[in-house]
Amino acid sequence: MPETPFIAIELGTLQANISRAAESARASGYALRPHVKTHKIIEIARMQEAAGVLGISVATLGEAEVFVAAGFTDVFIAYPLWLTEAKAQRLDALLDQATIRLGVDSAEAGTQLVKMLGGRAPLLELLIEVDSGHHRSGIEPEKVGELGAHLASLGLEVSGVFTFPGHSYAPGALSTAAEDEAKALATARDQLMAVGQTDAIICSGGSTPSLASANVQVITEQRPGVYVFNDAQQLELGSCDWVDVALTVQATVVSIRGNRVIVDAGSKTLGADRAGYASGYGRILEFHDARIVALSEHHATIEFPEGELPNRGDVLSVIPNHVCNTVNLADQVYVFDRGELVDTWMVAARGRNS
Amino acid sequence: MPETPFIAIELGTLQANISRAAESARASGYALRPHVKTHKIIEIARMQEAAGVLGISVATLGEAEVFVAAGFTDVFIAYPLWLTEAKAQRLDALLDQATIRLGVDSAEAGTQLVKMLGGRAPLLELLIEVDSGHHRSGIEPEKVGELGAHLASLGLEVSGVFTFPGHSYAPGALSTAAEDEAKALATARDQLMAVGQTDAIICSGGSTPSLASANVQVITEQRPGVYVFNDAQQLELGSCDWVDVALTVQATVVSIRGNRVIVDAGSKTLGADRAGYASGYGRILEFHDARIVALSEHHATIEFPEGELPNRGDVLSVIPNHVCNTVNLADQVYVFDRGELVDTWMVAARGRNS
Numbered sequence: 178m179p180e181t182p183f184i185a186i187e188l189g190t191l192q193a194n195i196s197r198a199a200e201s202a203r204a205s206g207y208a209l210r211p212h213v214k215t216h217k218i219i220e221i222a223r224m225q226e227a228a229g230v231l232g233i234s235v236a237t238l239g240e241a242e243v244f245v246a247a248g249f250t251d252v253f254i255a256y257p258l259w260l261t262e263a264k265a266q267r268l269d270a271l272l273d274q275a276t277i278r279l280g281v282d283s284a285e286a287g288t289q290l291v292k293m294l295g296g297r298a299p300l301l302e303l304l305i306e307v308d309s310g311h312h313r314s315g316i317e318p319e320k321v322g323e324l325g326a327h328l329a330s331l332g333l334e335v336s337g338v339f340t341f342p343g344h345s346y347a348p349g350a351l352s353t354a355a356e357d358e359a360k361a362l363a364t365a366r367d368q369l370m371a372v373g374q375t376d377a378i379i380c381s382g383g384s385t386p387s388l389a390s391a392n393v394q395v396i397t398e399q400r401p402g403v404y405v406f407n408d409a410q411q412l413e414l415g416s417c418d419w420v421d422v423a424l425t426v427q428a429t430v431v432s433i434r435g436n437r438v439i440v441d442a443g444s445k446t447l448g449a450d451r452a453g454y455a456s457g458y459g460r461i462l463e464f465h466d467a468r469i470v471a472l473s474e475h476h477a478t479i480e481f482p483e484g485e486l487p488n489r490g491d492v493l494s495v496i497p498n499h500v501c502n503t504v505n506l507a508d509q510v511y512v513f514d515r516g517e518l519v520d521t522w523m524v525a526a527r528g529r530n531s
Numbered sequence: 532m533p534e535t536p537f538i539a540i541e542l543g544t545l546q547a548n549i550s551r552a553a554e555s556a557r558a559s560g561y562a563l564r565p566h567v568k569t570h571k572i573i574e575i576a577r578m579q580e581a582a583g584v585l586g587i588s589v590a591t592l593g594e595a596e597v598f599v600a601a602g603f604t605d606v607f608i609a610y611p612l613w614l615t616e617a618k619a620q621r622l623d624a625l626l627d628q629a630t631i632r633l634g635v636d637s638a639e640a641g642t643q644l645v646k647m648l649g650g651r652a653p654l655l656e657l658l659i660e661v662d663s664g665h666h667r668s669g670i671e672p673e674k675v676g677e678l679g680a681h682l683a684s685l686g687l688e689v690s691g692v693f694t695f696p697g698h699s700y701a702p703g704a705l706s707t708a709a710e711d712e713a714k715a716l717a718t719a720r721d722q723l724m725a726v727g728q729t730d731a732i733i734c735s736g737g738s739t740p741s742l743a744s745a746n747v748q749v750i751t752e753q754r755p756g757v758y759v760f761n762d763a764q765q766l767e768l769g770s771c772d773w774v775d776v777a778l779t780v781q782a783t784v785v786s787i788r789g790n791r792v793i794v795d796a797g798s799k800t801l802g803a804d805r806a807g808y809a810s811g812y813g814r815i816l817e818f819h820d821a822r823i824v825a826l827s828e829h830h831a832t833i834e835f836p837e838g839e840l841p842n843r844g845d846v847l848s849v850i851p852n853h854v855c856n857t858v859n860l861a862d863q864v865y866v867f868d869r870g871e872l873v874d875t876w877m878v879a880a881r882g883r884n885s
Contacts, residue, residue, distance in 0.1 A: 224751040256785075444804065445859050473697065
């Protein structure tokens with residue numbers, strides 16, 4: 178057994194999560210283009226491919242490079258990259274090996290693409306990012322027509338629109354965020370059609386919490402990431418159940434005082450994420466009523482209900498709040514099949530942030 | 532120039548921070564045993580050594596292994612390790628190469644040490660951890676005598692006591708936390724003396740915020756970590772000034788809407804830390820009045836005051852909230868001397884959490 182703290186993945190649960198989402202996409206008629214930023218692991222992307230996925234989403238050029246090198250040939254960099262000369266050279270190299278889609282949310286970024294990539298810029302499939310309520314990057318859906326026409330006038334290829342309904346990450350917001358998403362994408366799509374875009378327009382959305390509520394009349398593809406593992410955020414938002422959690426951090430009890438227990442996994446292993454709605458810094462698989470009330474770099478402080486205390490030296494399964502940041506802290510993960518260690522996978526794209 | 536996002540260290544500021552703390556320790560008569568978990572970088576530990584530091588602190592066995600392999604021979608693992616067989620073998624190997632100090636906060640951990648290390652256990656210098664108000668690991672100072680006597684009866688070597696006054700991380704708490712620290716350490720020391728400990732008793736404390744307020748009549752050594760770089764938490768707590776910030780994450784403006792600016796550094800580069808007192812998810816060196824109001828994995832959303840907007844493609848210097856977690860996300864850092872790139876250092880102990 179590896180030494181704690183370490184990441185454990187339960188293979189059967191992982192496979193079930195991957196299959197369920199792929200089947201749901203087939204049944205509903207949208208393309209599933211999973212966001213591999215969550216796992217950054219080649220073996221898991223291959224499981225997704227085997228379940229019927231045709232393309233993947235990534236957040237950075239570095240992630241795209243890792244997955245293209247591993248043989249993935251249809252990659253959406255779902256991010257409004259600003260191309261420097263060095264980044265343009267890397268993107269250009271990827272265009273020789275794969276179909277590359279890129280996010281864009283300004284006329285300036287379009288001009289920069291043409292300036293940096295020259296005659297190669299039209300090889301990119303561009304998706305205009307729209308804001309559906311998360312208020313991060315992306316433009317108002319009503320402005321998509323103007324930007325689409327401008328990008329086309331630069332000779333660029335606009336294939337559709339995308340959004341991230343990140344405001345689904347709030348209690349009770351799952352279905353309203355999905356409605357906002359559909360409305361924003363429909364408006365944006367209609368704007369593109371009004372300025373002469375007549376080919377099939379990609380309408381790409383999707384977060385794990387809003388996945389089940391997505392309006393499949395509008396959305397042509399979804400880009401969930403977390404669904405492969407789930408995490409304490411999904412549990413507490415009600416978008417998964419305990420049995421759907423495929424990844425935990427195994428941690429040893431090192432200290433106990435009263436009903437407060439310290440385990441050897443902290444923010445350097447779990448990540449420091451704590452959304453406003455979270456009940457703590459993660460959950461414990463074996464003790465549903467325990468709460469992680471404080472987190473240091475190498476200590477999680479867990480309050481236990483009366484009569485449920487573990488012993489020093491016991492190993493607990495900590496479910497991190499936000500699994501994407503947890504995986505990004507580890508060089509490798511350990512794969513278990515019903516409790517037996519069966520494999521070790523590298524987190525191939527760990528730290529590929531640029 | 533490296534591609535954003537990347538970590539930039541300003542060498543002159545780093546050297547000034549290291550020298551100032553070393554001089555202050557000499558002037559006040561305590562030993563400085565810096566916590567290298569903050570930087571995890573061999574080159575910086577050597578700068579600390581050159582400034583007069585004789586020993587270092589680490590949080591994990593893995594960090595100890597990295598620094599002992601690099602030639603450091605006096606290492607305090609300031610953590611109540613629970614020794615498995617595998618961890619005991621690794622600790623045993625370190626004892627051949629260095630003086631190793633270890634934290635302990637229970638009779639059970641002492642018994643486990645003897646069980647796992649046998650006749651080698653007395654080679655460890657043990658420091659009993661006491662709780663001075665942070666309520667993490669550590670025992671009540673009043674119980675140190677009992678535990679000290681018990682550990683001695685097992686044949687173990689108790690060299691002193693230590694605490695982490697982590698409750699100094701709150702506005703206005705700097706000096707009261709330092710008072711709590713001194714009181715707890717003094718009580719614990721007196722308890723050890725009462726049970727027959729007559730050698731010089733190590734009283735080890737110190738966090739960066741409480742460093743300047745420490746009671747040097749009680750404390751024999753301090754273990755600050757963050758002081759080498761400083762960060763947005765130290766800025767907002769008032770324990771450093773803007774000119775003392777030696778580390779920033781260089782990030783590019785990729786999107787702008789109204790007065791909200793998105794840069795390409797998010798929680799996978801900065802860390803997701805946000806203490807209750809923090810004004811946001813970090814600060815911007817060039818724009819003191821801007822605030823990071825939201826953070827995704829690859830997006831920081833920054834609100835700017837009217838009339839101060841940067842342009843797309845501009846590179847900003849983001850000061851992370853908690854620099855220890857930021858450095859742990861990067862494989863390397865870039866070293867600048869007055870703006871000129873002069874070196875690249877590996878984060879040698881990155882991810883060494885077990």
